[in-house]
Every structure is written in structure tokens, then in C-alpha cells.
Amino acid sequence: xxxxxxxxxxxxxxxxxxxxxxxxxxxxxxxxxxxxxxxxxxxxxxxxxxxxxxxxxxxxxxxxxxxxxxxxxxxxxxxxxxxxxxxxxxxxxxxxxxxxxxxxxxxxxxxxxxxxxxxxxxxxxxxxxxxxxxxxxxxxxxxxxxxxxxxxxxxxxxxxxxxxxxxxxxxxxxxxxxxxxxxxxxxxxxxxxxxxxxxxxxxxxxxxxxxxxxxxxxxxxxxxxxxxxxxxxxxxxxxxxxxxxxxxxxxxxxxxxxxxxxxxxxxxxxxxxxxxxxxxxxxxxxxxxxxxxxxxxxxxxxxxxxxxxxxxxxxxxxxxxxxxxxxxxxxxxxxxxxxxxxxxxxxxxxxxxxxxxxxxxx
Numbered sequence: 253x254x255x256x257x258x259x260x261x262x263x264x265x266x267x268x269x270x271x272x273x274x275x276x277x278x279x280x281x282x283x284x285x286x287x288x289x290x291x292x293x294x295x296x297x298x299x300x301x302x303x304x305x306x307x308x309x310x311x312x313x314x315x316x317x318x319x320x321x322x323x324x325x326x327x328x329x330x331x332x333x334x335x336x337x338x339x340x341x342x343x344x345x346x347x348x349x350x351x352x353x354x355x356x357x358x359x360x361x362x363x364x365x366x367x368x369x370x371x372x373x374x375x376x377x378x379x380x381x382x383x384x385x386x387x388x389x390x391x392x393x394x395x396x397x398x399x400x401x402x403x404x405x406x407x408x409x410x411x412x413x414x415x416x417x418x419x420x421x422x423x424x425x426x427x428x429x430x431x432x433x434x435x436x437x438x439x440x441x442x443x444x445x446x447x448x449x450x451x452x453x454x455x456x457x458x459x460x461x462x463x464x465x466x467x468x469x470x471x472x473x474x475x476x477x478x479x480x481x482x483x484x485x486x487x488x489x490x491x492x493x494x495x496x497x498x499x500x501x502x503x504x505x506x507x508x509x510x511x512x513x514x515x516x517x518x519x520x521x522x523x524x525x526x527x528x529x530x531x532x533x534x535x536x537x538x539x540x541x542x543x544x545x546x547x548x549x550x551x552x553x554x555x556x557x558x559x560x561x562x563x564x565x566x567x568x569x570x571x572x573x574x575x576x577x578x579x580x581x582x583x584x585x586x587x588x589x590x591x592x593x594x595x596x597x598x599x600x601x602x603x604x605x606x607x608x609x610x611x612x613x614x
Contacts, residue, residue: 273302275346278369280339280359282310290362290411292316292369296379299371305347309339313485313545316345319356319368322378327356327385328363336360338485341544356382361475361484364388365410410477417474421467422542428463429494429535430565432456434572437528441579444586450509457505461498468495487541494535501527529576536569 279293288311299305307316318334320326330336334357335345349355355371366383373379377394384391387410436456443449471491475482483489504527508520540562 273300273304275304275306278305278307278316280307280309280311280314280316282308290359290365290367292357292359292367295369296373297369297371298373299349300352301350303349305349305371307335307339307345307347309341309343309345311545312341312541313338313361313487314367315339315360316347316357317360318347319358319363322354322356322370322382322385324385324388327368327382328358328360330360331356354378358386361481362478365414365478414474414478417470417477418546421470421474422546424463424467424470425542426539428460428467429532430539430568432460432463433528433532433535434576436460437532438572438575438579441576442582445582445589454505457502461502464495464498468492485545487538487545490534490538490541494531494538497527497531501531532569532572536565539565 276297276299278297281288281290283289283291283293292307297305305316309316315338316335318331320329320331333355334347338361339345349371352372354374357369357371359367363386366387368379368382368386370378370382377392380392383389436453439449439456440453443452468491471488472482475488483492501524504520504524508518508524511517511520543561
């Protein structure tokens with residue numbers, strides 16, 4: 253009987269403790285109005301032992317990483333708790349609270365922009381002190397609204413600079429990937445039988461690479477200015493892969509043309525074509541990923557891409573695809589020309605660049 257009472261009491265205490273514990277919801281990258289922001293909401297809270305901090309992620313660019321402390325040296329340095337990796341949009345992460353001491357959380361990519369929070373703050377100034385340490389600003393004088401305002405102004409100034417850099421990055425990438433590269437591909441598809449198409453194709457694609465090159469390093473500069481971590485998201489990783497593969501694509505183009513001239517072998521040229529199609533498809537996906545994370549970067553009442561921006565890109569991609577596939581109607585004539593020059597590779601290449609009308613007149 254006594255044993256049963258003890259067990260019942262223990263179970264009752266456990267149930268009581270569980271009932272007293274709470275799940276504290278924290279929105280990561282979204283405020284109470286649903287606006288995308290570089291903030292935790294709430295960014296300060298009190299939790300007791302046994303409570304759970306449930307982080308809800310609203311962008312695929314954020315983490316809920318525990319910091320070593322709230323000093324300038326430790327504010328953005330990962331500690332031994334919290335989530336260290338970028339979480340997917342719509343995912344959650346639960347951190348069980350085991351102490352009543354202050355806990356400092358931050359988003360690794362955006363810590364230096366003030367995306368931090370304090371659990372169990374020591375006093376009313378704890379959050380302001382932590383924001384100042386994370387953003388590299390002097391600690392505000394306690395009780396001084398003007399000092400806290402100067403920290404906010406400095407953070408907003410950094411935000412504005414980052415926004416401008418990423419806006420130009422977006423424009424350069426759209427021009428390079430979505431406009432110049434498909435135009436160059438269509439020149440190669442439709443102009444083989446009409447005129448010396450190679451210089452035009454090469455010129456457009458090199459121009460595209462220049463835009464992508466500048467856009468890539470603008471992105472690197474933007475992340476550095478924000479104090480974030482490079483290649484920490486899918487958009488960044490895919491952007492790096494596309495940047496490197498585009499250079500490989502240029503090498504393939506030149507190597508394929510050289511091989512065709514010397515041996516009449518066009519295998520590398522076919523690889524070049526297939527690789528180009530794959531790269532363009534991946535670039536469309538990455539532009540879409542960029543549109544998804546833009547609201548978090550460009551928070552507040554600033555310019556945002558319209559919600560239908562991705563649909564415009566997809567529609568444009570569909571049009572390019574139809575035009576490119578339609579160009580295969582010229583393939584029989586191209587193959588005929590290839591067979592005619594099969595036994596003379598150098599002549600075959602010369603004929604490849606020669607307009608059909610010029611051939612007829614000669």
C-alpha cells in the first residue's frame with residue numbers, strides 16, 4: 253500500500269510539473285503582423301526549467317544558435333547549445349530550458365544585423381546591450397533613449413547598404429542568367445545556317461558571364477557587409493555551383509570547337525549544349541530561391557518583388573524552352589551540312605560558320 257502511494261505521488265508530481273511547464277513559441281524571421289523581418293519575435297522572454305523554446309522558422313536563411321555570451325567578442329560566436337545550421341522554411345526547433353540563467357540566441361547569418369534574442373534577461377537593458385554588442389555599436393547608456401536610438405539608426409544604416417548591394421546583385425543575375433544566356437543559346441540554335449553565328453554567340457555568352465561574375469561578387473560583398481556566413485543557404489550554395497559551372501561551360505565551348513576543327517568530333521559540343529540547358533534550368537530555380545529569401549533581407553516597407561515574380565520567370569523560361577525546341581526543325585539541314593563536310597573537318601567548321609545563302613552563290 254505504501255509503495256503504491258509513493259508511486260502515485262511521484263506520478264502526480266511529474267504530471268503537475270509537466271502541466272506547469274510551457275511551450276514558448278518564438279517566430280524566427282517574422283513579426284506579429286506576419287511581416288518578414290530579421291528578428292526573433294518575441295526577442296526577449298522569461299523561461300523556467302522544464303519549459304521548451306519552440307522556434308518557428310519563416311525563411312530558409314535563419315538559425316536559432318546559442319551564443320557564447322553577450323560581450324562584443326562572444327555575441328555572434330556559436331556556443332554549445334541551440335541549432336547551428338540553417339533551417340528550412342516552415343520547420344521548427346525545440347530547445348528544452350534547463351536553467352534560469354540568461355541565455356543568448358542569435359541567427360548566425362544575420363547576427364551582426366541585430367537578429368538576436370535574450371532568454372531570462374538579467375535586467376531591462378539586457379537586450380539593448382546584446383544588440384549593441386552583436387552589431388558592433390557602443391553599449392547604450394542605461395536609461396538613455398537617445399543612445400538606444402543611435403544603435404537602431406546604425407543598424408538601419410547597415411541594413412540600407414546591404415539592401416542596395418543585394419538589389420544590384422539581383423538585377424545583374426537576372427540580366428546575365430535570364431536574358432543574355434538564353435539569347436546566346438537561341439543565336440546558336442537558329443543561326444547556324446544563316447550567318448557566321450559563333451562570334452555573336454560567344455560575345456553574348458561572355459557578356460552574360462561578366463554580369464554573373466559581377467553579380468556573384470556583389471553577393472559576397474553583401475554577405476560580408478552584413479557580417480553573415482558565406483554559402484550558408486541553398487541559394488548561396490547553388491549560386492556558387494552555378495558560378496563555377498558556368499566557367500566550365502565556357503571551357504567546354506572552346507574545347508569542343510577546337511576538337512571539331514582538328515578531328516571533326518562534336519561530342520564535346522553536344523556536352524556543351526546539354527550542360528547549358530541544365531545550367532539554365534538550375535539558374536531559374538535559384539532565382540526563385542532568391543525571391544523567397546528577399547523579404548527577409550529587405551524587411552520593412554521597402555521595395556519587394558511582386559508575389560508573381562517567380563511566375564513571370566517561369567513563363568519566360570517556358571517561352572525560351574519552346575523557342576529552343578522549335579529550332580530543332582533546322583536540325584536536318586544542319587546534319588546534312590555535317591555529313592557533307594565529314595571527310596574534311598576543317599572545311600566542315602568553315603561551312604558551319606558560313607551563311608547558307610553564301611554557299612549557294614558560291
